[in-house]
Amino acid sequence: DRGNHRHFMAKEIYEQPETISHTLSHYVDMGAEKVSIRETMPFDFAKLTRLTISACGTAYFAGAVAKYWFERYARLPVDIDVASEFRYREPPMEMGGLSLFISQSGETADTLAALRYCAAQGQHVASLVNTQESTIARESDVVFPILCGPEIGVASTKALSAQLTALASLAIAAGRARGVLNAEQEADLVRALISVPNAVSRALGQEDRIVEIAKKLSKAKDVLYLGRGVMFPIAMEGALKLKEISYIHAEGYAAGELKHGPIALVDEAMPVIVVAPSDELVDKTLSNMQEVAARGGKIILITDEAGAATVGQGVAETILIPQVSNFVAPILALIPVQLLAYHTAVAMGTDVDQPRNLAKSVTVE
Numbered sequence: 001d002r003g004n005h006r007h008f009m010a011k012e013i014y015e016q017p018e019t020i021s022h023t024l025s026h027y028v029d030m031g032a033e034k035v036s037i038r039e040t041m042p043f044d045f046a047k048l049t050r051l052t053i054s055a056c057g058t059a060y061f062a063g064a065v066a067k068y069w070f071e072r073y074a075r076l077p078v079d080i081d082v083a084s085e086f087r088y089r090e091p092p093m094e095m096g097g098l099s100l101f102i103s104q105s106g107e108t109a110d111t112l113a114a115l116r117y118c119a120a121q122g123q124h125v126a127s128l129v130n131t132q133e134s135t136i137a138r139e140s141d142v143v144f145p146i147l148c149g150p151e152i153g154v155a156s157t158k159a160l161s162a163q164l165t166a167l168a169s170l171a172i173a174a175g176r177a178r179g180v181l182n183a184e185q186e187a188d189l190v191r192a193l194i195s196v197p198n199a200v201s202r203a204l205g206q207e208d209r210i211v212e213i214a215k216k217l218s219k220a221k222d223v224l225y226l227g228r229g230v231m232f233p234i235a236m237e238g239a240l241k242l243k244e245i246s247y248i249h250a251e252g253y254a255a256g257e258l259k260h261g262p263i264a265l266v267d268e269a270m271p272v273i274v275v276a277p278s279d280e281l282v283d284k285t286l287s288n289m290q291e292v293a294a295r296g297g298k299i300i301l302i303t304d305e306a307g308a309a310t311v312g313q314g315v316a317e318t319i320l321i322p323q324v325s326n327f328v329a330p331i332l333a334l335i336p337v338q339l340l341a342y343h344t345a346v347a348m349g350t351d352v353d354q355p356r357n358l359a360k361s362v363t364v365e
């Protein structure tokens with residue numbers, strides 16, 4: 001049931017304040033301002049020397065954001081790879097390590113093959129799934145649910161915000177177990193997480209502006225998305241979402257890599273979407289952005305009030321997200337990239353919920 005929405009994808013984008021609340025209520029003790037993991041964990045975060053994450057597509061970007069979180073807030077080194085590469089790389093693994101597989105469907109063939117490889121290498125196998133009665137869930141030692149309800153639109157939206165919410169909670173749990181976060185620091189991070197559903201509602205309020213920007217974007221042939229740090233995977237996700245449903249060629253790049261090649265593409269016809277809410281890296285990203293502006297690139301900047309205040313000339317459009325803690329900012333920055341892709345596809349009249357050549361669950365390699 002699409003409710004009042006034209007597409008399942010729109011319904012699923014708009015459901016996110018609720019679905020994120022649902023995920024949070026599983027992982028967070030709101031009263032105590034603590035993360036509480038209900039699943040029995042067959043491993044001890046304190047004893048791990050490494051976490052290995054594999055996933056495909058959008059689920060991979062969830063893991064790519066989580067890498068920054070586990071490394072920063074739990075000082076736990078993370079290896080991450082797309083499952084189709086991981087499975088054939090035959091990486092050496094230390095016995096007793098932890099491998100985490102992220103999959104909305106729980107049926108993705110490459111992710112499952114990577115899981116089986118890790119199980120055979122004596123790893124603890126954890127999975128983060130939406131479909132709890134799936135093959136990946138069945139073959140895992142511990143299953144962390146994301147609880148966002150069935151996702152019908154082929155392009156994944158609410159699953160990613162739910163994956164990020166669960167991964168943020170796990171990173172806090174790991175930080176506490178490893179003695180990196182004290183109770184006060186944990187409470188700060190948990191309060192930031194608790195604020196997300198409301199902030200996502202406010203971010204969704206930018207829709208009218210985004211509809212206008214998307215009309216212009218729908219005329220583009222190529223679009224570049226830039227981000228740094230945790231915003232890099234969000235830039236990649238923005239590009240993936242746009243190409244999936246609008247068929248416009250898009251690429252996500254680490255902002256610092258721009259001058260190592262892709263800046264050659266920039267001209268007046270090239271929209272460049274810069275994902276840069278205020279954080280300790282924002283000045284660097286904004287200076288990369290000025291290099292694009294100097295070459296005539298049309299900049300669409302996704303930032304917050306504090307970020308917007310530091311920007312000079314050269315930005316064609318600004319999309320504001322609510323001012324939130326750096327920790328949860330990637331979840332907020334996700335909302336405008338979803339809406340941009342959605343409204344661009346609507347403007348072009350493509351089949352948003354069933355894009356050509358794509359299947360919801362990729363059970364062959």
Ligand code: F6R
Pocket residue numbers: 056057058059060102103104105106107108111154155156157240241244360361362
């Ligand atoms: C993108 C998308 C795909 C999936 C990928 C993994 O919108 O839907 O990239 O994210 O096929 O699927 P799961 O999470 O089911 O393993």
